[in-house]
Amino acid sequence: MTPLEAEILRIIAVDGPMPVAQFMALCLSHPVHGYYQTRDPLGARGDFITAPEISQMFGELVGVWTVVMWRQMGSPDPMRLVELGPGRGTLMADALRAARVAPAFGAAVTVDLVETGRVLRQRQQTALSGLGVRLVWHPEFAAVPDAPLIAVANEFLDALPVHQAVRARDGWHERMVGRGPDGGLAMALHPEPLAGFESLLPPAVRAAPLGAVYEWRSDRPIAELAARVVRCGGAALVFDYGHAESGLGDTLQAIGGHRFAGVLERPGEVDLTAHVDFAAVGRVAREAGARVWGPTPQGTFLRRLGIETRAARLKAASPARAAEIDAALDRLAGAGPGRMGELFKVIAITDPRLPAPPGFGSIHDAA
Secondary structure (H helix, E strand, O other), rough: OOHHHHHHHHHHHHHOOOEEHHHHHHHOOOOOOOHHHHHHHHOOHHHHEHHHOOOOOHHHHHHHHHHHHHOOOOOOOOOOOOOEEOOHHHHHHHHHHHHHOOHHHHHHHEEEOOOOOOHHHHHHHHHHHHOOOOOEEEHHHHOOOOOOOEEEEOOOOHHHEEEEEEEOOEEEEEEEEEOOOOOOOEEOOOOOOOOOOOHHHHHHHHHOOOOOEEEEEOHHHHHHHHHHHHHHOEEEEEEEEEEEOOOOOOOEEEEEEEEEEEEOOOOOOOEOOOOHHHHHHHHHHHHHOOOEEEEEEEEHHHHHHHHHHHHHHHHHHOOHHHHHHHHHHHHOOOOOOOOOOOOEEEEEEOOOOOOOOOOOOOOHOOO
């Protein structure tokens, strides 16, 4: 039994079963035993790998994207460049190096890193020191000062706590985590149905069969981000894995050592994530007054930004790395199992006064 599991069981003994979202929040963000407080989960020695760790090309293209957006915004000075969940700082480091093509951009920006994990914050400080930009860390986005901004979030939303409800004969019941007959953690349903829940569901999922699972997250993070983009001017670029349309299904999963684990196994020692509902993200952003572009498959987006041209240049400069560069290109932009090109989506949230952002050139991308 992990220390966090023992603490969760104590909470359940006092307060009763807790919603899946509360359990997920404790597993990831508990101030002492939370997964992101105690480790660097990235890379071959960690539990998973993200796009910036696969190749410098990903962060470089994001850096060029931010410079173009900054110019579309009228080159504001000062400006905040914000990353939500910056990992090891790899994406931001590569983006800032690419952004050196516009020295005035680097002079104008303060980099705001929204990070709660102690270990990862140390990794970010190491990766970003010496790049000649102002760095500020915040525990939450709300602490970022008001100013024109460009925000980037890569695999940030999937780690936000997700609620689950299950369709029963008398309505939808929230899924809870309680104490099982063996004394360990077990899944259960709240005995009372969620009042008025069906009327809040997207029309496409209201006629769900018995036993169907519906997942949702708090609107607050996207609503705050979109409202800031509209109020202060700017844009947000969000990468994550998930579905373009709202649907049914249990996507909550645990990963440890690059392998799937049981969701209730080893709380605080495995990563918990769930697919992102991009339709819900777009709806919330539009309700805040922003314009939404996408979602677009990550592979399509990266190709529009020129990842194949960048790969060719890297291979010309380092022929010995050609196979490695091709493999990274395929993983980032390719389709099929083990590749990110289709499963991962990209969505942009912009000030409605701005033109189409790079990578969203088709009118079909705008919603």
